[in-house]
Amino acid sequence: MKTLCLFGADVAKITGRSERYGNMILSQIRKKNGKPRGHCVTLREVCEHLDICYEDAERVCY
Template identity: 35%
Template sequence: MPRICIYPKDVAALTGRSYDVAKRLMRRVRQAAGKPTGAFVTVQDFCRFTGLDAAEVAQALDRKST
């Protein structure tokens, strides 16, 4: 089953940034999407904010989880 939500640990692995930087980026993505604190961030939200290709990110997350 494909992943829908993305977490700071995933962002850190995808971008090569530290976990703390990934948490800050996730906070900015959540704010840009108009979601409340603690709400889930979808792969689509993340890709819309960063400009990354959603298919590539989803593929990388699927590869990482297997």
């Protein structure tokens, strides 16, 4: 099932790193985009931040 918001575990699955690293990436994205703590971060925002292909990340994530 596709979700709109990503969590640290989702970013960890995409990058192959730890969940803590995924949470750090989400925090950086929120700060860069001026979003408050806990606000939704989308797959597209993660892909832009990490400079990776959206389609590849979507395949891994879903």
